[in-house]
Structures are given as structure tokens and as C-alpha cells.
Amino acid sequence: MIPEEQILQQELPEPDKLVQASIIQEERVSNFISQTSPVSSLERINYILQGYVYRSFSKEWVKIAEGIPDNMRNDIIQFLAPDLSEDTRMTNLEVEQINGLMETVIYFMKHYLYNAPAEMKIMEINKIYWVVIKAVFITVTRSRSGVERDRLYKSLKLGGTLDNQPQEENKNWWKIWK
Numbered sequence: 001m002i003p004e005e006q007i008l009q010q011e012l013p014e015p016d017k018l019v020q021a022s023i024i025q026e027e028r029v030s031n032f033i034s035q036t037s038p039v040s041s042l043e044r045i046n047y048i049l050q051g052y053v054y055r056s057f058s059k060e061w062v063k064i065a066e067g068i069p070d071n072m073r074n075d076i077i078q079f080l081a082p083d084l085s086e087d088t089r090m091t092n093l094e095v096e097q098i099n100g101l102m103e104t105v106i107y108f109m110k111h112y113l114y115n116a117p118a119e120m121k122i123m124e125i126n127k128i129y130w131v132v133i134k135a136v137f138i139t140v141t142r143s144r145s146g147v148e149r150d151r152l153y154k155s156l157k158l159g160g161t162l163d164n165q166p167q168e169e170n171k172n173w174w175k176i177w178k
Helices: 005-010 016-035 038-049 072-081 093-115 121-139 147-156
Strands: 052-056 060-063
Touching: 005 060, 038 052, 038 060, 038 121, 072 093, 072 121
Parallel strands: none
Antiparallel strands: 052 060
16 A cells, blocks of 8 residues: 555544645645656756766666766757746647747757767767757657646646546535534
């Protein structure tokens, strides 16, 4: 049994159960927001470009390679920052807008990496290109038609959840006493 279920199955007075359920929901929403944040994607890209890999079993970043020159990494991160922001996440992007944004990112990366230092190997340059393109694409497509925005707003409503299933709002939320 998971801790959340244990808490809810304890014999508590009704108001306490509602408070516990509210706390659990708030923690779920907070966890969801932190895990899907575009800013987190930007931080992951930054770590990867520095030569780190994330080890999920130890929950830490481990240096496995040299990484790219700092000035290059900073330029890429600066370019991506406006697109990988909470503002983008909370918009209602349509396919054409996502395509336009991706074209801009592809164009920038292609031309920027074409002028990479001569000592960089083509394999390194390709890896940088694909890490950035994939991360931006995955992050930005979550804003398609406002799906993630709507999901977040629903979860913030009283009685809302992170599920995509429509649910009735609890109109008696304020009746915590008998």
C-alpha cells in the first residue's frame, strides 16, 4: 500500500480526511509542475552540454565527458531560454506555431554548429544538435492546444486532479464540519 492510501484509510474524522486529501493533491500538483517544467528541460540540456549524465538510481548528475566550451554552451542556453519558459508552457500553441518555433531552433543550431571550433569532432556536433532539437521539441509540444496548461488549471481547482478524465467539482468542499 502506498503512503497516500494509508493516510486516507486511517480512521480520521471527516474534516481531517479532507485536509489530508488536499495536502496529498497539493503535493502531487507540485511534483507534476516541477517534473514537467520547461526550466527543468533547460537545466537538463545545460548539464548534458557540460558532459554530465543523470543517473536515476542515485538521483545525481555524473560527469562522463568533457562537455562543450562554456561560451558555446552559454550561447545555446541563452538562445533556448525564451522558448523553454513557463510562458511557453502555459500558452495554447497550434501546430503551425510549433513548426515555426522548431524551424527557428533548427536554423539557429545548424548555423551555430557549422561555425563550431575546428577541433570539435563531427560526432560531438551531431550529438549537441540532436540533444537540443529533441529536448525543445518534446518540451514545446506539451503546449500544443493548451493541453498541459489546461491540465494544470484543472488540478488547481478545488477537487481537481492531474488526470485527463473530466470530474465534477466538489461543490461541498466548504462543508468540513457536520
